[in-house]
Amino acid sequence: MLKIAFYGKGGIGKSTTVSNLAAIFAKMGLTVMQIGCDPKADSTSVHHGGKRIVTVLDLIRKYNDDFSLEDMVFRGEDNVLCVEAGGPVPGMGCAGRGIIAALEKLEQKGAYEVYKPQIVLYDVLGDVVCGGFSMPMRKGYAHEVYIVTSGEKMSIYAAGNIAMAVDLFRKRSYAELGGFILNCRDVPDEEKNVKVLAEDFHSSIAGKIGRSREIQEAERLNKCVCGAFPDSPAAKEYTLLAENILKKWGIKAKC
Amino acid sequence: MKQTTRTLSIYSSDTAGTASMLYELGGMTVIHDASGCNSTYSTHDEPRWYQMDSMIYISGLTETDVILGNDERLIEDVCKAAKELSPRFITLAASPMPVMTGTDLDAIADEIRARTLLPVFPIHTNGMNSYLKGASDSLLAFLQYFCKENVEKTVRPSVNIIGATPLDFSINGTVESIRKFLMEEGFDVISCMSMGSSFEEIISAGKAQVNLVISSCGLAAAKYLFRQFHTPFVTGVPLGKRYAGHLAQELRKAIKNGENSFSCLYDRSIPQERENAPAVIHESIFASSLACALEKDLSIPANVIVPEELQISLYRKDADIVAECEDSLREILTHTGTLIADPFYQALISENQSFIPLPHEAFSGRCFRRANKVLAARDLSQWRDILC
Structure with missing residues (x-):
């Protein structure tokens, strides 16, 4: 089972990237689980025609522990197994602790043993702001962290912070840095700047997604671009990234 | 009113269970908790504190540590104390606050192990479960770490007493009476986990022919010893005259047929x-x-x-x-x-x-x-x- 966590500045396109990768992996015949680790709980909505699924913390709030694994995991239209961690009431509680509770609950209820996903993708909120948001990169969780960034200054700054956190946790046998995913915003010297960032962390640009009108149009249609516009350049770029990840880990697509 | 206690006390916490079960084994138990809380684990819940030395510590967690995630101070303090005290092993346990902030006890244990080269095992307490869980998890973790090599069974009938802590048996002589009774019934007592036995005696537990589980704190350990050494177990405390005699018979029966017995149930x-x-x-x-x-x-x-x-x-x-x-x-x-x-x-x-x-x-x-x-x-x- 390959587990990958995706981090990056808020609004940079993590959920779009993760959802497209999940859909492509599923289309390749792999069992894939996408876990949204953001209180907004909108990571997986494109797999359900824009509808939001019930979150793990909603279930805990309502039923304490009296619910089943099936109540937490929803199969999307494109066969992606979807989970949303959810969060506390905005402005209250502790979102980081919520992520921990949700991931622990998934494990306790046997999500990985029952569904046997070949690939698990954690879509994590913004920066590694506290212990809760480092949970997906801890030992036993993700093997690799990919950081989604554009060439914009604040995005690069956030990406650098996340990469530093990954580096700091290396001695704890946490996830390795898999690379940076450049989600282009068409700013000057974009690829060059992200390449410098990647080299600073002895890493590389694992994939490049060009600025695309189709991605925005697909989101308006509540779909992944690879589902709505499979022949678009963006769909091909996501597919190339997915293939590269599989190749790196020696996982063969079934179709 | 559900989950509300107006008249009664509450049972000791899992952290107290951990401290109690490991008290006599020569390890250093560090509970990641605020200063002052050690009196709960070490005096209120620990009658041996005034008679017997043990390395039970709290980390002295501060508000600043919680806010800043200052794991390095804990790691350094534990390593420094370990250097001075040379414990046989180190156990880390957590109170509610580090659990709430998601402190990664496993990773901290890995770092301390790497720096001290000592056996370090984390016990996932949260200060909110009962002492049974903390004591049970701690004994199991200890045995899994130290008691895994195959050993020959004794020739004479022999037994381990499993699940003894003052939290259940006080220090009024009950555990000694159980030991004496078993010896009078012809059993060699290999170890008593964990009152009145040395580290060496406990890690040789695999050579016993049968295990007597005297509290729920010992059940997971007994199941582990059954898996590891095929040692059957009998649950029950030899109380009264006739039931004690019956329990001795159950122990002999378990040695003979190799099957576990939930006698007390x-x-x-x-x-x-x-x-x-x-x-x-x-x-x-x-x-x-x-x-x-x-x-x-x-x-x-x-x-x-x-x-x-x-x-x-x-x-x-x-x-x-x-x-x-x-x-x-x-x-x-x-x-x-x-x-x-x-x-x-x-x-x-x-x-x-x-x-x-x-x-x-x-x-x-x-x-x-x-x-x-x-x-x-x-x-x-x-x-x-x-x-x-």
Whole structure:
């Protein structure tokens, strides 16, 4: 089972990237689980025609522990197994602790043993702001962290912070840095700047997604671009990234 | 009012269970908690504190540490203390605050292990579970770390006593009486986990022919030893005269057939008239064993009541009465005969109901220690008049 966590500045396109990768992996015949680790709980909505699924913390709030694994995991239209961690009431509680509770609950209820996903993708909120948001990169969780960034200054700054956190946790046998995913915003010297960032962390640009009108149009249609516009350049770029990840880990697509 | 306690005390926490189970084993137990809390683990819940040295520490967690995630201070402090004290191993346990902030105890343990080259194992306490879980998890982790090499079984009948802590057995001589009784019955006692045995004795537990589980704190360990060394176990405390003798027979039977026996659960009858029968409240293996002893020694079957906090313990689901909260327990107790329980429970019954005190340190600490009588392998006939 390959587990990958995706981090990056808020609004940079993590959920779009993760959802497209999940859909492509599923289309390749792999069992894939996408876990949204953001209180907004909108990571997986494109797999359900824009509808939001019930979150793990909603279930805990309502039923304490009296619910089943099936109540937490929803199969999307494109066969992606979807989970949303959810969060506390905005402005209250502790979102980081919520992520921990949700991931622990998934494990306790046997999500990985029952569904046997070949690939698990954690879509994590913004920066590694506290212990809760480092949970997906801890030992036993993700093997690799990919950081989604554009060439914009604040995005690069956030990406650098996340990469530093990954580096700091290396001695704890946490996830390795898999690379940076450049989600282009068409700013000057974009690829060059992200390449410098990647080299600073002895890493590389694992994939490049060009600025695309189709991605925005697909989101308006509540779909992944690879589902709505499979022949678009963006769909091909996501597919190339997915293939590269599989190749790196020696996982063969079934179709 | 569910989950609300107005009259009763609460049972000791999982962190206290960890400290208690590992107290005599030569390790350093560090509970990641605020300064001052050590008096709970080391004095209120630990009667050995004034008689026997042990390396039980708290980390002195501060507000700043919590806000800044200052794991490095904990790691450095533990490494420094380990260098000075040379413990055999280090155990890390967590209180509620580090659990809430998601402190990665496993990773911290890895770092301390790498720096000190000592065995380090984290116990995932949270300060909110009962002592049974902390004690059980700690003993299991200890055995998994240190007691795994194959050893030859002894030639003579031999036994480990598993699950002994003062939280259940006080320091009133009960554990020593159990040990003496077993020796008189012809068993060599290989170890007692974890009162009165050395580190070396406990890690040689695999050579025993049978294990006697005397509290729910020892059940997971006994199951591990069964898997690892094919050592069968018998659950029960040798209380009273006849039940103690019966338990010795069960141990001999287990040695012969290699099968586990949940003696304390099934070697007793359910009272035909549940109402007005005596009721016992204690850790459930102890309480069940006392019910067995009352029936075998005095021909008086008794009910076993399991408080909500102790539901993770071993009890008989078709017979024992689970009290979900103080209010439901109060209701249950209006229909029982003599109540045998910690003196704190007396506040829940009417003045007309008879009561036999059975102090439980995990519940009332040192308050009633002097009134805690040894019942192991003893005649219980002095209770007959009260119970009838």
